[in-house]
Amino acid sequence: MKIGVLAMQGAFREHIASLAALGVEGVEIRRERQLEGIAGLIIPGGESTTIGKLMVEFNLLEPIRELAAAGMPVFGTCAGMVLLARDIIGSDQPRLGLMHVSVQRNAYGRQVDSFEVDLEIPVLGEEPFHAVFIRAPYLERVEPPAESLATFMGKTVMARQGNLLATAFHPELTKDLRVHRYFLEMIK
Numbered sequence: 290m291k292i293g294v295l296a297m298q299g300a301f302r303e304h305i306a307s308l309a310a311l312g313v314e315g316v317e318i319r320r321e322r323q324l325e326g327i328a329g330l331i332i333p334g335g336e337s338t339t340i341g342k343l344m345v346e347f348n349l350l351e352p353i354r355e356l357a358a359a360g361m362p363v364f365g366t367c368a369g370m371v372l373l374a375r376d377i378i379g380s381d382q383p384r385l386g387l388m389h390v391s392v393q394r395n396a397y398g399r400q401v402d403s404f405e406v407d408l409e410i411p412v413l414g415e416e417p418f419h420a421v422f423i424r425a426p427y428l429e430r431v432e433p434p435a436e437s438l439a440t441f442m443g444k445t446v447m448a449r450q451g452n453l454l455a456t457a458f459h460p461e462l463t464k465d466l467r468v469h470r471y472f473l474e475m476i477k
C-alpha cells in the first residue's frame with residue numbers, strides 16, 4: 290500500500306517518516322500522474338496559501354477532489370486542515386473545500402505562535418495525545434456530515450467527515466503514531 294504525501298511545501302518528509310515507522314510507504318506527490326495507485330493522501334502543514342497556489346499551478350485541486358469523491362481517504366494537518374475546509378474565515382485563497390467546516394487560520398494569535406498540549410482524543414483511546422500546535426488554525430464551526438473528534442479550549446482541533454480527516458496540530462512531529470494509525474485504518 291502506498292500513501293501519497295503532497296510535497297508542494299511544508300512538513301511532508303516528517304509524514305513520510307511517520308508512515309515508514311508504521312511500515313507503510315509514503316510517496317511524494319508533486320504532479321497529477323503521481324496520484325495514480327495511492328490508497329490515501331496526506332496534506333501536510335506549511336503555508337496554506339503557498340500550498341494552495343501551487344496546487345492550482347500544478348492542476349492538482351480537481352484530481353484530488355475527484356479521488357476524494359470516489360472515497361479515497363485524505364488527511365490534512367494544520368495548513369492541510371485549512372485546505373480541506375469549505376470556508377476559510379476572511380480568505381478567498383485556493384482550497385480543496387471538501388469538509389463542511391469553517392476554519393480560522395492562525396487562530397491562537399501571534400503571541401502564542403506555537404504550543405504543546407496533552408489532548409483528550411476519545412477515538413484514540415484513554416491516553417492523551419501530546420499535540421504540537423504551530424501557528425495553528427481551529428475550526429469555528431463543524432457541520433454534519435463533519436464531526437468533531439477533539440476540542441481544545443472549546444474549539445475543534447480534530448475533525449472527520451467520512452473519508453476525510455483533519456488535525457490543527459502536527460502528529461508527524463511526535464513519536465506517537467496513533468493519529469497516523471487511525472488514518473490508515475480509514476483506508477482498510
Ligand SMILES: NC(=O)CC[C@H](N)C(=O)O
Pocket residue numbers: 333334335336337338366367368369371394395423424425426
Ligand atoms: N503549521 C502550519 O501548517 C501553519 C498553517 C498556517 N497558519 C496556514 O494557515 O497556512
